[in-house]
Every structure is written in C-alpha cells, then in structure tokens.
Amino acid sequence: MAVITFADALNQAIKEEMRRDKSVFIMGESIRGGIYGVTGGLSQEFEAMRVLDTPLSESAFMGAAVGAAAVGLRPIISSLSSFYWVAMDQMVSQAAKMTYMFGGQVRLPIVYRAGMTYGNNIAAHHSDRPHPMFMNMPGLKIVMPTTPADAKGLLKTAIRDDDPVIFFEDNTLMGARGDVPEDMDFLIPFGVADVKQAGTDVTVVALGGMLPRALAAAVQLKGEGISVEVVDPRTLVPLDKQAILDSVAKTGRLVVVDMAHKTCSAASEIAAMVSQEGFWNLRAPIQRVASLNVHFPFSPALEKLVFPNEEKIIAAVKRTLE
Amino acid sequence: MAVITFADALNQAIKEEMRRDKSVFIMGESIRGGIYGVTGGLSQEFEAMRVLDTPLSESAFMGAAVGAAAVGLRPIISSLSSFYWVAMDQMVSQAAKMTYMFGGQVRLPIVYRAGMTYGNNIAAHHSDRPHPMFMNMPGLKIVMPTTPADAKGLLKTAIRDDDPVIFFEDNTLMGARGDVPEDMDFLIPFGVADVKQAGTDVTVVALGGMLPRALAAAVQLKGEGISVEVVDPRTLVPLDKQAILDSVAKTGRLVVVDMAHKTCSAASEIAAMVSQEGFWNLRAPIQRVASLNVHFPFSPALEKLVFPNEEKIIAAVKRTLE
C-alpha cells in the first residue's frame, strides 16, 4: 500500500496492465506528452506503437478501437467526455451494438476513458457529464470510481473485461490521495457498491466527485443528530441495485446525488428503480440532487450554483425527514 | 376538418408554414423525392433553394441549420433518429448550447424532424429512440405527437418557435388516420398534456406510438372492471408535470409506457418526478413499461419481445393493483 493520487492510481493501472498483457495499447490526443496528467511516462516505457498520439479525429480513432478490439487487441482510449459527441456514432453504432448485432461473434475489450471536467470554469463546451445518455444505450459497461484505490482496481478490471467499458473519470477527484494496493491482481469487480458509511436515517447514493460532498454532508448532519448511510455504486452498468434497496429497506429514505443534469439522469434512474422495487420501504419522497437543467456557465459567480454541493445535499436529506 | 394520415398531417404543416413564412426552408437526404413519405410535393411547390437535397453529411447540414437560424432563417431538418449520432456534436455543442453560451444573443428557430423506426425488422442500426438522451441535454425542446391532429398542430408550433425543437415522429403512427383541422393557425401549445381517456384506478402515461397500445389496453381492462386514465404528455420538454401529478392524485397508481430502453428513459424521469412530487398520493409502486435493455434484434421472432405491447401494459397495470 502506498498513498498516491487518483491520477497516479490510474497511471499505475494502465502501466501494470500494459506490462502484463502485450495486447493492451493506448491512443489519444497528445497523450505521449501526458497532457491530462494520467498518461505520463507511458511513452518512455512502452514501444511507440502502443502509446499513440492521434490526430484530432475522434470518430476515426474511437472507432479504430472497435476494429482493433474486434481482431484481438485491447485498446484504451484517452479523451474527455465533451469530445465523445463527435464520435457518438462510433460509440453507439459500433462499440455498443456490434457484439449483439453480430450474434456474439466478436468480443470488444475496449476501455473508453472519459474525463469529466466541470466546476473549474471551463464553460459549457467542456463540462459534459454524459453518463446517463450512455446508460440509456445497451451494450456499454459504465464505471465511475470515487477513490484512488477504486480508480486503480476498477480500471484494471475494465482493461481485462471483454466488453466496451466507458470509464468516467471525475476531474474534481484527480488530486485526491488515498491508500492504493500494489498487488498486480488488485481488481474490483463490476456491480458491487461500497457502503462508505453506515447510517440509519437516510440513504444517500452519490456518484463520482459527489461522494466527498456527500460524506462531508453526512459529517455535518451527524452533528445535528441525523445518521446518514452513504452508498457509492462504483459502477452504473451494472448497477448494484440490491445494495441500494437494502440500504433503503433500513432507512426508508433516499437522496441520490448526481453531477449530470437532473432530467433523465442516473439519479432519475435510481429513483425510478427504488420507487418501483423498494416502494413499500419508502417513508418519504425520493430526493434527487443533480446539476440544474441548464448548461454550465463560465462565470465563477454562476457556475457554482449549477452543480450539487454539501448544502444542497444537506437540504435534501432534511426534506426526506420533514 | 378532414380525415388524413399522420404523414399527410405533417406534410400539411410544413407546406402551410412554408407558404406563410418565406424564411422557412427544409433540408435532408433525398427529400425532394419524398423518400420518407412526408416531404412529397414540396419540391413541386417551392423554389429549389427552399427544399434542399443534401449530401450524406449530417454533421454539416444539421449544423448548417444552426448557422442559418443564427442569421434569421427557420430551417427544418428531415432525418431519422438513427442518423443523429453522426451529427451529435452539432446537436449538443451548437444547437443546444449556443443560445445560452452566448448569453442570449442569438435565437435558433430550428425543427429537427427525427423519425423513429422500430418494430419493423430493421435491426439495431435503424431502430433508435433517443429522446431520453436529448432530454438530459438542456436547451432542446422535445416533442412527440401521437395523433394526426397533434402532429400538425405541434409541428406548426415547433416551426414558429424560436428555439431548437427535436420533433420525434414515431413511424408506427405514420399511417394512422384522424380528423385534422384546416385552420392555418391551428397550433397546439408545448407543455400541455392531453388526457386521452379519463379513469379512476390507474394512470397510464404513454408516449408516441405507445399511446394506441395503452388505449387498447385500457379498453381490455375496462372489460375486467379496471378504470384506466390515459395521459399523453405530447411534449417531453417542457413536460406537463401537473397533468401527470393531478392524474396520479386521483388514481394513486402510475404506469409509464416508453419505447426507449428502460434504463434512464423518459419513463424513468417521469417515475422519478412522481416519486418525489407525487409521493404521498402513491398507493402502489410505479411501473415502467419500456423497451428491454437490449438492442433491437432483426428477427421477427425476437423483435416483438423487445418493445412494449398491450399485454405488457395490462400486466403492469395489474401489478399496481396487487
């Protein structure tokens, strides 16, 4: 175990898997220079053909990952969520649909690393959090780690998985530090939520960078005598429904915190699921705390209003107790 | 009033608005020949520059609609939902974000006609129903008519609206016939749901082509002594929340029927909204009846299993009464 950052944990996972399996390679824009902090050192260690700087042609290289995977390699794509729009067709028509459409003839072991930048005054064009859209499309596994250890363990699992995985990296977490195992086979399975903090009054399900905020809210609420159970789903497809339902069975109250826009968010899905499958345990309306249904404005004066924070989570928890 | 088909109602709306306002024009692939049935006769009546056959360059022409609108024209785009993936960036980064990002300097009166083909054995690449994804993106108005009259009235409203509207046309309804007003100013406002059938036991909210199935289910259930209220939201953004909440206040039970994949569907959103805002009126778990979380298979033996039908709706209604 060593204490490292979230970014370095991702870097370790990529390096370890590239050492372990020669079929793993990585592509992206200016990644050899380590532009987004995570891919540093790869070009020094691995052959040039395994660390590829691409032209700004996302459709071509995100789709090329499909072709390379279809014939046996294991590509990793490195990009930001906001640049997936231009490659959306390759994500949907090829990556998501190919295995099914061709009757299971082909495996597509691809990891699409999708950084999410928001909350850093980078305005609407660079602040996308599109995980709910991809959840609506069958055929994609969707991961969103919250801690350095999970980042490493889930990324290694993703690289070894035989299906396309979209690996959302919340940039607000990149500098977070934590204990990370050094075991080469440290893998975290998909579909297993992590109860970050046990509690009895209200369940808070929080995604990615929302988790530290939810934990901070829980501390604050504890001071007010409210016991919050904080659940980190870790993967959205598959979703550990049981862990959420079990928690709600105990608390009877649910708040879901999602950095996506509220309408048709992952929070909406979790709320809908619980309102169906956990209905009889609910003792209060389900609260969603998500980004407002508006684009991310640039101005520091406005942007902070748009995404969830501790106060909004606390208020939502209290609403469930009214 | 005259009885015409859904397709002809759309055709009427386009023709009437093009006659009324010279700034309206239409673009799409092979539309002059009337390939998707709706654009027939336009090229005979209007000047060539107002009925444009485009190359297969969706990103260019769907984005060109933004540019043309930004300087004062009112473009209509004619395409299928499955072809929007290749133009996704233009829909998101330009159409949806531009007005806000530029502080309201620009109006974008555009109608994106998005045909949804499914249930006709056309396989995964041509069977998309992506309205929930667009609902997750602020800045787009989203319409989905269910009757010939609504098709006409809503399309005319959409053409006269100053914002980008995605107008989903459910191809299973294209041949449906109904009374359609001939009034040049027959407009149906956005955000006003239509209660298609009053009932007291269960509310069924049904979108687009799901509506006739819901109405058929209601007839069948009536025979069994179950009174179903059927609500057609007509527009998804804005959503007439009040109409749905009012109905649930009466019935205490809700089934939402959506042709999109279940996870993160419009049905999920409506369920989440009611589980929050209508919670205290609910007497049973909310049921979502949506397409299975799997791609549309080609085989007639399989495809029919994937999307909602009368039986599934009936079963869901009965589950709310258990």
Place this chain on the structure above:
Amino acid sequence: MIEDKELMVEMLRRMLCIRYFDEQAVELVQRGELVGAVHAYIGEEAVAVGACLALRDNDYMTGNHRSHGHPIAKGGDVRRAMAELLGKSTGYCKGKGGSMHLADFSIGILGESGILASALPVAVGAALATKIRGEKRVVAAFFGDGASNEGTCHETMNLAAIWKLPVIFVCENNQYAVTTRFTEVVATPNICDRAAAYNIPGVLVDGQDVVAMYEAVSEAVERARLGLGPSLIEGRTYRYQDHSEGLRRIVRDPYRAEEEIAYWRTRDPILLQRNRLMEMKMASEAEIALMEAAERARIAEALQFARQSPYPAPEEVFDDLFSNPIPIDRS
C-alpha cells in the same frame, strides 16, 4: 489480362452466386417472406468480387447496408447468409442482424454496417492491429458514393495515410445515394480524386469489369503489404434495382431515366466476364451453363436450409449483448 483460368472462372462463379442470391432475396421480399429492408447488389457484383479475390483468406473486410455482395465475394457461406435474412437462429448473427448486418469473423468479414461510413473506422482499427502485431494482413473497406461525403471518410483516410495502414478503401460508386446523383453532391469529377487530400493513390476503375477491379485492388494490396499505406479505389458501377426493395412505392420522383438503366444493363458485369471467358476460351457456353445451374442450386439449397431452420427462442433475446455478461434489468 489474367492468365489464371481458375481465377477467371471463379470470378464469374462468385458473381453468379451473388446475383442469384440477391434475385432470390428480392423475390422473397416481394412474396412477403422476407421482412425488413433489402438493398440488392445486382449489377454491382464485379466490384466486390474483383476486390475480394485480390485478398487472402485471412485478410479483413468491412461493408455497408448493401450487404450481401461483400461477404459472398469474400467467401462467406450462403446458407448462413440466407438464414440470417430470414431471421433464423442458424444465420450468421443468430437472426439478430438480418440483411443489413451480415458478418463472419472467422474469415475476416468484420461486418456490414447500416449506418453509412460507420464501418470505416472499424476497418482502420483492424489494419492498425495488424500493424501493431507486425502481421501482413490487409483490410478492404467497402463504402458507397453517398457515404463518401460523411466526415468519417476524411478522418479514416487521413489516419490510415499518416500511419501507413494497410487499408484499401473501395468506393462503390453506383452513382446514386437513394435518389441523389453523385455529381450533385461530390465536388470533384471522381470520388477517387479525393485521394490527393491524403497523399495516397486514387484510382478510377471500370466497376463492371471484374478483372479491372481485381487488378487495381491487387496493386493496392501489394502496396499495403509492403507497408506503403492505403489506397482509394473507385469502382464506377450501377444498381439495377430500387435503392431498397419496395421503395418505388414511396419515391414517386423518377430520378433516373429508363434508358440509363438499359444502357448499364448492356455493361452487365456477368455478361462481360461471361463473354470474356468464352472469347479467351477459358470456358465454353456449356461449362458456364453448368456453373449457372450449380449456383442456382446452391442458392435453392441455402433457401431450403434457411426455411427449415428454427427461429431463435425467446429466451435468447438477451444473449450476446455482452461477452462477459453482467446482471442488468431484464424487465
């Protein structure tokens, strides 16, 4: 001109096989036995056959919605193809793909894509993999004149060019995208002129002449195997049928003249190769008649196989969504 008689005869055989397959498919649509969309390749057979015969068995290929010609040309199994068209579980994709989505990964057929130009990145990715592995395989990527206007064409041709990937971009210029003539939507006289933008060879070929296609693609394949990068081959060809079967009911506008179709029928690729084989004394009329009968029988047998095959069972509907299945909401 090719000396290899066996090859010359095989060219005709494969073209006949495609022709009869598609004639059968059209008939099945007309009879209502085949549901969904069918885009017949009739008239264009020389493009796929000439190109695919220039490949080795372990080379790769991707295609599009006009999808029966490419896999048959590449050596696919007409029984499994026909079963797929009928949505049967013995089909290539267990009935999940249908007419527009044939694929046989075991012999390098990486699939036909219904979304236009969408398979080009897949082709480039397969080529990248061969380069990373140091193999000598090449990839043929078929796409239409209409699809050539998609942005993905630009991205993939440039990517293949800068990385010198072994891709043969085969543009099947049948001169129309549905009702739109290519001269109205392509700014250069020929689509292959665009090769200049990528510093790669661009060759215009008579797409009705299977030997010409074979020779042009062979040259491109040789370049590719030598590590010299991609080529763009434009086969100028023609389709006799509607864009898709049944479309004439909807599209009333006669976008092309009957005389044009009649002219192109005089340049039928099968007719041309048939005559050539006889002129070159590589096959007699009787031998060709035998071959025709054999190919017809093959299709008839394939249809019988397809008809007798079972439909997929309802419980298969979620199969193959993932290779490593996960628990998902199946309700």
Place this chain on the structure above:
Amino acid sequence: MIEDKELMVEMLRRMLCIRYFDEQAVELVQRGELVGAVHAYIGEEAVAVGACLALRDNDYMTGNHRSHGHPIAKGGDVRRAMAELLGKSTGYCKGKGGSMHLADFSIGILGESGILASALPVAVGAALATKIRGEKRVVAAFFGDGASNEGTCHETMNLAAIWKLPVIFVCENNQYAVTTRFTEVVATPNICDRAAAYNIPGVLVDGQDVVAMYEAVSEAVERARLGLGPSLIEGRTYRYQDHSEGLRRIVRDPYRAEEEIAYWRTRDPILLQRNRLMEMKMASEAEIALMEAAERARIAEALQFARQSPYPAPEEVFDDLFSNPIPIDRS
C-alpha cells in the same frame, strides 16, 4: 503591396490590440484573477487581422478556442470581451461564455467554439442563408491545423463547394495541436492541398505577413461574392505561448525546441508590419509609439471596465437557455 495607408496602419493597430489584450489575459491568469482556460493568440495576429480586414462589417465570422484574436480583428469591443473573460455581466455573453466563447452577433461574429471544427457547419449555414436570401455577404471560418483532421471539415468543405457557398475557410496552421506537430498528423505537405478534394482554390500564405493574408483572403472574398464558391486559405503561423496558459506545468515533454520559438519570434507579424510601415513611410516610429500607447491604454481601460463591472446575479442562471422560455424543472 497595398497602397491604402489607412488600411496598412489599421492592420498594425488591430494586431497590437490583440497582442496587448492577450498579454493582459495571460498576466491575469498568472495572477489568478482570470479563472478557466486561456489560449493566447500571441504570434498569430496577422492571420485574423489580415483575413478580417478583407471582410465588410456585415460579413460573418466563426472561430475556435483560441478565441480572442478573431473577434478583435473583426472589430469587436475589447471592453465587453475583457468583461467576458472575467465572467462579468457586462461581458459579451453576460459571463456565460468566458474566454473560449466570445461572440458578437450584432457585427457578424457568430461565436467561438470550444469543440474543434464544430463551428464550421455554423459558418456554412450562415453562408447558405445569405445564398437563399440572395445577399452578397461572405463568411470567414477560422480553424486550426489540428481541427483540420476532424470529419466535419470534410463535410463542410464539400457542402460549401457543391452549393457554391460564400465561405472562406481560414486554416490557422500554427503547426501544433497541443504537442502534436501537424506534419505527423496531416498526410499532405500543406493543409491547403486538401482543397483539391473539393475542387476549390487552396492557397498557402505566410501567416506572419498581414498583407499577404489580406490579399489572399480578399481574392477569396471576391470569388465568394461573385458566387464562385468557397476557398481554403492556410496561414502558416506560430504561437509563442503554451497551448493554453499553465499547461507547461502538466506537459513535461518538450515538444518543440527553444530555437524554433526564437526563430519564429524573428518573424513576428507585428514587427514585420511595423518595419514595413516605416520603410514605406506610412508611419513614423513616433506615430507607431503613439499608437502603441493608445492600444495599451485601450486595454487598460477595458480591464478597468471589466473589473468594475458586476458579476451576474444568481437569479440569472437560467436566463437565455431558451429564447421562448418554457417551464422546466429548476430544482
């Protein structure tokens, strides 16, 4: 060579204005007063200024993330631009856009796009509108060497070419996309070589020479106004700063040599035009010094304006999402 002294001087003035504006922006980033990303245009001023001075006031323009040069060159207001950079309500976009998203629709600046090549369809759409209306306006679309590899470039150039739309595609080839040199990712020696694929003029211009840019774009504008369609102008240029401010902290790889930067500084566009004005006796050293002082003062005043301006009020956060507002969930 241009005889119009006023124009020649105005070229220098606008370049100075951009230079000082961006130097100020860089300093504000360093001091932490400006948050978010800033992509400085320093070194590239001649491209935008030469191009925009070839336009009329009611012509249109679109740009990209390297976004301050284009609007200032087109005649934008530095006060409102600076206020936007600081996120103030007096900014061009009421603080909602920030550095990467300046726009002034009142003078045809249709906006800078942070997503690469994503504004090209917008430019083409504006050009289409002028054609539909029978106006004589043209559109200049700025994009980078990196962006030239996006599929959208292909689609828009082809569309503009076949419809003969009045678009000037201005490629600012500053030779790098972040750390990636264009020679590694573009298959032809010059980006303008790709014009061949669209049958349009493709011109390589010394992007450090504002007069050369002006002349090349003027010719393209003339063609466009005559209805002869689009042109592709490549201005070969260079940026002195990091890709974006502060990036050097992250990117350790020195992707370009110090000598290369030093060489390009000898070809500074402001220096070249300054010298030319003096050689041609169009301006004296003293006159230029006065102009420099005036431009510095303009920027200082703009900064003061921006600083004194209020931030947008919280209740404005939902404003401008729609032009015809609708009830949406605001919680």
